[in-house]
Amino acid sequence: MSQQVPALPDLPEATVARLPEYLRALHHLAESGNDTVSSEALAGAAGVNSAKLRKDLSHLGSYGTRGVGYDVALLIDQIEYVLGLTQRRAVALVGVGNLGHALAGYAGFGSRGFRIAALFDADPGRVGEHINGLVVRHIDELPEIAEAESIAIGVIATPATAAQSVADRLVAAGVTSILNFAPCVLSVPDGVDVRKVDLAIELQILSFHEHRKASLIALPAAGGLTALPGGLAATGTEEAVGS
Amino acid sequence: MSQQVPALPDLPEATVARLPEYLRALHHLAESGNDTVSSEALAGAAGVNSAKLRKDLSHLGSYGTRGVGYDVALLIDQIEYVLGLTQRRAVALVGVGNLGHALAGYAGFGSRGFRIAALFDADPGRVGEHINGLVVRHIDELPEIAEAESIAIGVIATPATAAQSVADRLVAAGVTSILNFAPCVLSVPDGVDVRKVDLAIELQILSFHEHRKASLIALPAAGGLTALPGGLAATGTEEAVGS
DNA sequence: GCGTGTGAACTTCTTCACAGCC
DNA sequence: GGCTGTGAAGAAGTTCACACGC
Incomplete structure (x- = not known):
């Protein structure tokens, strides 16, 4: 049918x-x-x-x-x-270091359909700290709080080394969407969505274009393809930018 | 040259x-x-x-x-x-609020090919502050410093209202690549690359998938489409309707 | 044998251009 | 006249599957 x-x-x-x-x-x-x-x-x-x-x-x-x-x-x-924004979705933020602090204080979440419902960290020295009206809790408390607050979205702002384990715990706690700021690949079960934001990657992409712009300006004559590491030279098929 | x-x-x-x-x-x-x-x-x-x-x-x-x-x-x-990472590219960061602070302290930039060469803000109350070994300067000083430090990449971490004007000033100072964290569209001349990171947008995309997953699990009988705002119900492509 | 490199098939996304309706 | 909605054409990206070199 x-x-x-x-x-x-x-x-x-x-x-x-x-x-x-x-x-x-x-x-x-x-x-x-x-x-x-x-x-x-x-x-x-x-x-x-x-x-x-x-x-x-x-x-x-x-x-x-x-x-x-x-x-x-x-x-x-x-x-x-x-987009499912008719309800205000609860979000858990894990990792309240440098970046986590900034995210916890970011007003844009609140004004655009989300509510940071809980903050977590693994470092006992950080647990108990107040940020923007919320208390940082230990990551071990995640299951109960995720349940109580109906949290389906998690944000990972931990170092890369901790990210996979945090992801596992989020998934175990019922989270089905993850926004990952740690520079690493996460593996998660089917049905869980992951999006990634990596600041260095964004800059590296820009760097490529910078490099490209510089090479186009500096090179009208297609003669000198000598200085590069193995094999790249053969690839250039530019018809040059006129000037 | x-x-x-x-x-x-x-x-x-x-x-x-x-x-x-x-x-x-x-x-x-x-x-x-x-x-x-x-x-x-x-x-x-x-x-x-x-x-x-x-x-x-x-x-x-x-x-x-x-x-x-x-x-x-x-x-x-x-x-x-x-990717053009054989040189360490100098980056200017504009806006040292919540997020800007976090970015200024982010070690990933340093370790992956970039050097934050200068911090700027428009707020005189912030100028002079030291962050991670750098002094925050007033945005008016951008032209000289961009020149002196050969800055070609700018990061905008200001409120949306300021972002376009900051972008204009960056471009005027010779910046040709911009990473924009402000939630707004920037217009820049040809030849300038812009990449955008918007945290709320990432969450909204996840929200869509959450919404979708929820609707698939609780798949309503065809009658249940009455509650949604104007017109969506009628749109399901006609042929799929098995009524 | 193994694993890269690649044409060809396929899918997804974008753009064009215009019919249809206000 | 103006502007939306959309088939059809085109461009970009992905996947397949296998020839080729180690």
Whole structure:
């Protein structure tokens, strides 16, 4: 038998990743007093092109009005619904070092659909500390608190060496989504989602582009491919940037 | 100018984004005393599948040895070269609030190819503060210091309201790559690269998947779609409806 | 034998361009 | 006239599967 209508349209991942950006832009528009917005304008505010935006929204089945645009308030409701932001989700933050402290104090979580429900650390010296109105608890208390607070999302802000073990404990405590700030790969069971944020990786990607820009500027003549380590030289197929 | 920089292979963006992950895994392997590694093993350590890894590395023109694998040390050199990590790049960090403090203290920058060369803030109350051996300077001093330190990469950790103006000033000071932690879209001239990290967006993407998982488990009978905000119910692609 | 390197098939994402509706 | 919604074309990325060199 064919399945009943799914409660959620199953959106392309690329679309899901952009919806939060649209949402932010829409809130901004709403605060500025706009009732409707065209795909062109919203796309501009979200930093994408308008065809992409329209296609993304069409996946929600969202109804704009031809000749007019989208109803801002309605679109906000729809996107918040799809993203599951109609409830304020409880988040556990593990690791209150440098970065963890900053995250615990980050107002953006609170204003955008989340509530940091508990802070954990393994270091007894940190347990008991108050941050932003919350007490840091020992990681051993995770199971009971996760249960009590219905925590389904965990944020890992520990050193890389501890991250896998923390992930295991989060999963054991019923967490099914993890945001990982530790620079390492986590392995988790099927059904658990992991997203990763690695600051050094972001910089390294930028570094590549810096390197690339520098090499394009410095090199119009395709002669001198000598100085590089093994084998790279053969690959350059640039038709150069004219100048 | 006279530095003879060879043309870089122009890698697919998706490949560029994974190279740092491979690099981290390789360093880890090297520390554990491995001289060579197979695509299977390295892929596992980096959390990707081996075909993808081999294709990525093939874009570098990198030579593994058939029947053996890749030389760990050589591969590290090649990736670091391509990413432009053979020099330690100077980075300017603007905004030393909550998050900025944490970033300024983050050891991962130092150990992975970067040097925080200067800290800036617009708040006179913060100027002069010492963080991790650096003095916070007023943002007005950016041009001279960027010049003196050859800063080409800027990190924005200010509130969203200040981010665009900071970006403009960074660009004016010669910065050509920006890592933006502020939740807003930046507009910059062509030739300047921007990458964005938005913590709330990451959580919202996870929230979508939570919502989706929940809806699949408690899969409602087709009637139960009445409660959602305007119009979503009607959108399920018609053919899938088995009613 | 083993494991890399790679064409070819396939999937996903983006962009185009225009029909359809206000 | 203006703007959305969408098929169709195109580009980018992933996976397959196997030839080739060690």
